Structures are given as C-alpha cells and as structure tokens.
C-alpha cells in the first residue's frame with residue numbers, strides 16, 4: 001500500500017531529439033488508446049531543451065494548453081538492457097484512430113507510473129518464483145518451483161483426473177499468453193475445470209446476443225458517433241471507457257444525437273447527455289427486461305418497427321432450427337435457440353407473444369422498475385418513430401456489464417429483439433454491440449471439453465462447469481490461478497474464501513521442509529486428503545489468493561516488459577512492444593506455461609520468443625472477429641515476422657478480421673454484419689476466410705433470431721432477492737479513476753489519496769433512514785446472501801429455477817459484511833447503494849448471491865442486497881486532504 005498523500009513533482013525532463021520512440025497502446029480499458037514511449041539513457045545526463053530543435057516533440061516550450069505537454073505522472077525511470085533509462089509515455093498525437101487527437105483518460109494518462117521502478121510504490125512487484133515453506137513464501141529458483149509444480153500437477157492428473165486440475169485465468173492478458181495458457185489447459189490437460197477471470201464457467205457472456213446472431217464487438221467507434229439515437233444500457237462509457245465517450249459519443253451528442261442511458265445512477269456522462277437533450281431511465285437493479293420490452297411494445301403498437309429490415313433479416317422458426325439436424329442439441333446455443341421458451345416463428349409470432357406479457361405493458365414495467373412511465377414512451381419515439389420525411393432514425397444499442405450481469409440471459413434476449421425491430425445491425429450508425437470492459441486479448445489454443453462437465457440442465461443439455469461450485473464441493477485438488485483476483489472477483493466471495501481457507505491453510509499437510517522431494521510429497525498428501533494446492537501466477541502478490549493460499553508463486557511480466565499483441569473494442573489489433581526490462585526474474589506467462597508444460601511432459605511448447613507463440617496461434621484466429629492470420633502470411637512473404645509486420649501499423653493497428661485480397665494486399669473490416677459490404681467476387685484469396693458475419697449474422701441462415709425473453713425465468717430470483725424491510729440494493733461498477741482491482745492505482749499516490757478506500761453512494765433518503773452522513777464509516781451486511789451449493793442433474797423443466805432450488809434445499813443462506821465510506825448523493829436511485837466493484841479489502845461482490853443465471857451459467861454480479869449500519873466517522877469526513885464527497889454527476 002502506498003502513502004496516502006500526494007506531493008507532485010514540479011519538473012521532469014523532456015525527451016531529447018534522439019530519444020527512441022516506440023509506438024504502443026494503453027494497457028487498461030477496452031478502448032486501447034494509442035501511445036508513444038520516448039526512451040533515452042540516464043547515463044550522461046542528457047535531456048531535451050525548451051526550443052523546438054532541442055526536444056523530441058519538435059515543439060517550443062511552454063506549449064499551448066493541450067499541446068505536447070508532459071505531466072509528472074508521464075515520466076519514469078526504468079532499466080533497459082540493464083541500464084537506467086528515462087521514459088516519457090504519452091498519448092500519440094499523430095494517431096489517426098481510437099484517440100485521434102492524442103487524448104487520454106486519467107487512467108492511461110498516468111500509465112508511466114505502472115512500470116517497475118524500485119523507488120516508487122511498484123517496488124513490491126513479484127521478482128522471483130516463491131515456494132511456501134514453514135508458512136512463508138520464500139524466493140527460489142525457477143527450476144525448484146517448476147519441478148515441484150510439475151510433479152504435483154502430474155500426480156493430481158493421474159490420481160484424481162483431469163477435472164481435479166483447475167485453471168482460473170485472465171482472458172485478455174495478450175494473445176501470446178492466452179494462447180499458451182489455453183493450449184496447456186484445454187488441449188493438453190483437457191480439464192473442464194477451466195474458466196476466465198469474470199465468470200464461474202467458460203460460457204458466452206451475452207447469450208442473447210449469441211442466440212440472436214450478433215457479435216459482441218461488431219460496431220466500429222464511428223458507428224456510436226453516427227447514430228441519431230443511442231441507447232446505452234448498464235454503462236456510462238465516460239466512467240469506464242472514457243475516450244470512447246469524449247472522442248466519439250460526445251461529438252455525436254454535439255451533432256444532435258439523442259442519447260438514452262438505462263442505469264440506476266446519474267453519472268457525469270449522463271449529466272452531459274441530459275444537458276444536451278438526452279435522458280436517463282433510472283431503473284432499479286434487475287428490472288431492465290420489463291422496461292426494454294415495454295419500449296418494444298410501444299414501438300410495435302405504434303407500427304414504428306423497421307418492417308423492411310425485419311422482412312429481410314429475421315428468421316422464421318424453421319430457419320432458426322435449420323442446420324441443427326435431429327436429436328439432442330449439443331451446444332448451449334443450439335438448445336437455447338430451438339427451445340420453446342425463446343424460439344419464435346418470426347416477427348408476428350414474437351409480437352403476439354410480446355403483447356400477451358403484462359410486465360411489458362409500459363405502466364406495469366414502470367411500476368416494477370420504479371421509473372416515470374413517460375420515459376418508456378419517449379425512448380420508443382426517439383428510437384423508432386419515423387421522421388417527418390418518412391425516413392427512420394439511425395438507432396444503435398450499446399450494452400455492458402451493468403445490463404448483462406443483471407438477468408444475463410433475459411436482458412440480452414430482450415435487448416436483441418428491441419435492436420432487431422429498430423433495424424440495429426450492420427449499417428453505419430445502426431449497430432448493436434458491447435461497449436467492452438477490458439481489451440480483447442483472447443486466442444484459444446484448445447477447445448473447452450464440455451463433455452467432461454458435470455453440469456446438465458433438463459433435457460440432456462450440457463453446460464460448462466461451474467468452477468466455484470466444483471471447488472466448494474472439494475473436487476478441485478490443484479488450483480492454478482493466472483492473473484486474476486479469484487475470491488473477491490466472484491460472488492458470495494466471503495463464503496468462497498472460507499472454503500479456500502479450509503482446503504488450503506487449515507489442511508494438516510503444510511510444508512515444513514526445505515527439501516524438494518519432501519515438499520512434493522507434502523503437497524501430494526494435501527491433494528489426496530481432500531485438500532487443495534494453489535499455484536498463483538501474477539505481477540503482484542494478491543491477498544488472499546497469492547499471499548495466503550498460494551503454495552507456489554510464479555512472477556509474471558506484463559505491459560512493456562515483453563512484446564505482445566491485443567485488439568480493442570472495435571477489433572483493432574496492435575503490437576505492444578517490449579521497451580524495458582521486467583523486474584528480477586519475472587517472465588511472461590507464455591514462458592512460464594511453456595516451462596511447466598515441458599516438465600509435465602507435454603510437447604509443442606518449444607517457443608523461443610513471443611512472436612513464435614503468436615505465429616503458431618495465428619491460424620486459430622481464422623474466421624474470428626480478430627482474424628490476423630493473413631497478416632502473418634503477408635509478413636512471411638515480405639521476409640518479416642508477424643510481430644515486425646504488426647509493428648509497422650503503429651498505433652493505428654489493423655482492424656480485424658483482416659482479409660488478404662488477390663493481389664496480396666490486406667483489407668480491414670470496419671464493422672461486422674456489414675450488410676452493405678461487397679466481398680471480392682472471386683472468393684477468398686490466400687489464407688482468407690469469409691466468415692458469414694462479415695456480411696450477415698451469426699446464424700445458419702445469416703439472418704437474426706427474434707426471440708422471446710420471459711421475465712418468469714428470472715423473476716423468482718428477483719422477487720426473492722429484492723430488498724426487504726431495512727435493506728437496499730447493493731450494486732457496483734467502475735469509476736473513472738480506478739482500473740480493475742486497482743492493482744496499479746493503489747500504487748499511485750494521487751489515486752490512493754483520492755480513493756483511499758471503497759465507498760458507497762447512498763441516496764439522501766436512504767442515508768437519513770440509516771442515520772448516515774457523507775464521510776461516515778458504514779458496515780454493509782446481510783445474513784441472506786444466497787449460495788447455490790449443489791451440482792444437480794436437471795430433469796424437470798424448472799429444476800434450476802431459483803424457487804425450485806430453494807424448495808429442494810440447494811440454496812444456502814450465508815452472511816457477509818464489508819465496510820465502506822458513505823457518500824450521500826441524489827445521483828444514485830433511492831433504494832440503491834453503489835460501490836466500486838473490486839476493492840480487494842472491501843469487496844462489493846461479498847454482498848451478491850453466488851447463484852448463476854440458470855440458462856447461461858453466468859453470475860448476475862450487479863444484484864447484491866444488504867443493510868447499512870453507521871460505525872462512526874471516517875478520517876476523511878473532516879480532513880479534506882483525502883477523498884471527496886462533492887457530486888460527480890455534473891457536466
């Protein structure tokens with residue numbers, strides 16, 4: 001933890017004209033703004049001067065506001081080839097895409113503070129492999145740690161089976177790493193006990209999009225700008241994807257775009273939209289579905305639907321079933337789309353169903369969501385009412401986690417149907433997609449072995465394993481955790497943590513030896529006794545997964561410490577080159593996995609550098625939204641490596657999927673489902689794949705599935721969960737200043753001073769009820785956090801419905817409590833408390849139920865409940881140095 005006060009530096013050096021210049025992109029949010037690193041040696045004391053010919057920017061200093069100015073937070077000192085070097089890291093003012101004016105958020109604007117420097121709070125980066133002996137994590141050699149990991153790993157696989165080896169990993173930490181990790185876990189170990197950082201199961205995050213035929217990241221950033229009406233559900237991009245808002249959506253608003261937010265909270269982006277004619281539909285958590293369907297109902301009752309689009313692009317029932325054959329539907333997508341609960345026979349059938357649903361009547365929906373019903377009518381008008389000249393408004397829909405992590409299947413089904421009837425999809429300014437959270441760095445090196453998962457829904461429908469429930473049942477004997485805050489990042493996190501305690505630290509088999517063979521035997525005994533061993537691979541030691549539970553810690557290197565590749569939220573693929581030395585013995589994840597794999601006896605991990613990993617994996621990107629395989633082919637034709645070729649695109653990158661044309665040139669893809677795109681008539685050239693989604697949608701016919709979204713599949717959970725006497729909703733999300741768990745931010749003195757602890761926004765009426773003022777410490781607690789405890793085989797249709805789970809004894813009620821600092825503001829809806837989503841020491845997820853959406857297997861993270869008890873005054877209440885209780889919903 002860093003010091004809680006901030007004294008800014010007053011001057012920093014300018015890069016001299018001969019500084020190295022390296023193009024890269026921001027490491028944080030999905031936007032991935034283009035950056036430049038200026039690097040020059042400390043030795044010799046050379047720095048740039050204020051005259052244009054004396055510095056690398058070619059500018060006379062001082063410059064105009066927003067000129068080539070360098071903030072103290074944008075300078076650091078690193079080791080490069082073992083020699084101290086200055087680095088200045090600033091947004092690229094020459095880039096043509098993403099952040100074309102060289103803008104940045106507070107997160108990326110301070111990214112130079114993330115690089116390792118022993119004189120800064122980054123000094124606690126993991127620098128050597130460690131093994132826990134006598135209760136203490138002690139530095140060891142790579143061979144010592146890897147030998148133990150490999151021997152114990154082989155034993156667990158042989159004695160307890162592949163599913164006993166659990167792998168919980170980031171999904172986005174660069175394609176080179178995710179390819180190596182998934183090749184190891186899915187192709188070689190072949191464990192179904194595998195998932196990513198934000199879900200208990202390896203399942204699609206947006207089942208309704210998948211089933212409708214929409215790619216999550218089809219739109220380009222200019223589409224969000226060019227919409228006449230933009231509905232944003234469950235996100236304020238200003239808070240979490242800042243440049244997407246300031247550089248793309250704000251210009252749209254300034255050009256007359258009507259902007260609608262569906263959120264329980266008025267944020268700065270909302271305030272800006274409202275000031276410029278936009279609207280907030282301030283729902284209570286979990287009630288998106290009735291409101292979305294009510295908007296759709298108004299549209300169809302008025303006859304405002306896009307009839308021509310529907311005529312051309314909506315499947316009939318026969319068409320949505322086509323291509324699946326007879327018998328068991330083997331994938332979730334197949335069984336969901338052909339299951340009577342969702343499937344329709346096209347628009348008229350869907351409309352008939354919609355008009356029969358009482359919760360989709362605007363007045364009823366408004367009552368459930370506790371909103372002004374007029375907002376439903378206004379939204380319908382803005383989204384679909386033809387203009388005076390008969391043309392339709394160009395409407396787009398953006399969703400993100402506040403929406404799809406509150407009734408995961410139902411909300412995504414409902415919004416897909418609203419999008420389809422408004423003609424969203426595949427045309428400039430008329431799109432539907434996710435805004436995104438983190439960047440898109442996934443590359444699959446193996447397929448998920450769903451047939452090994454024990455999860456079965458009624459009707460022989462198999463679903464990916466719930467890794468949390470599997471661990472709670474004691475089946476996971478080895479947990480290999482890679483770059484994720486397992487425990488606090490999952491729901492009902494305090495009871496999950498107590499199980500971790502039981503399986504690890506409270507197991508009698510603890511290492512009390514320095515001898516490698518004895519350590520291996522002890523860890524094997526722990527696994528055999530029903531306990532669990534833990535390997536943790538990360539850049540910092542995280543409490544508790546690393547600090548308390550890990551038997552072995554592998555230090556990983558990250559951004560700027562290895563050459564990596566990743567895409568952003570509009571599929572723009574960029575190279576992130578290495579520009580400095582990783583601390584100590586830290587190694588990239590692909591290297592760690594390769595060494596472990598070889599010691600485990602697996603073949604195919606003899607890569608000599610990260611380029612080789614990506615080159616091997618590139619064919620696995622074929623047909624995907626970030627297909628870059630043609631770039632590799634083009635690179636080899638030019639005698640270059642894939643990394644070299646990607647590096648030539650600089651901060652502009654190349655927008656996937658990439659096609660190779662007959663003359664060998666490369667063509668980018670502005671948007672997916674681009675119904676106006678004309679592909680080369682001679683078919684795909686060279687390595688190119690013409691995936692259907694280039695010009696159509698992701699279904700057998702290429703048309704969309706217009707699906708029902710029954711509230712009843714979710715309402716039993718929502719009705720049971722909704723606040724009772726003395727309770728409020730406890731929801732959570734991001735704020736502008738902090739990224740993810742704050743792993744970098746808590747090492748930035750300014751951010752630590754601004755946000756020293758987790759906080760909760762409370763409406764003034766709720767605050768009065770609890771006797772709380774801004775700055776008070778509060779206890780947030782509940783004794784009814786539901787936890788689904790058993791893995792059952794579904795037989796009857798409603799076996800997994802929450803009411804049935806409760807009735808049949810599969811739900812346990814647990815207790816949870818976290819502390820926070822109260823911030824009283826009318827910006828949050830009455831009856832709702834809002835927190836940062838991932839403070840590791842005050843985890844909001846403790847208060848949300850560990851019960852998955854029973855159709856998809858995802859958690860509904862945004863649906864916590866609890867009570868508030870005043871504990872007393874926090875130190876921030878009266879001393880004004882740290883934290884602020886000023887309103888944030890200002891424009």
Ligand code: SF4
Pocket residue numbers: 026027028029030031032033103104105106107108109241242243244
């Ligand atoms: S908007 Fe996102 S990508 Fe851009 S600078 Fe900020 S954190 Fe980085």
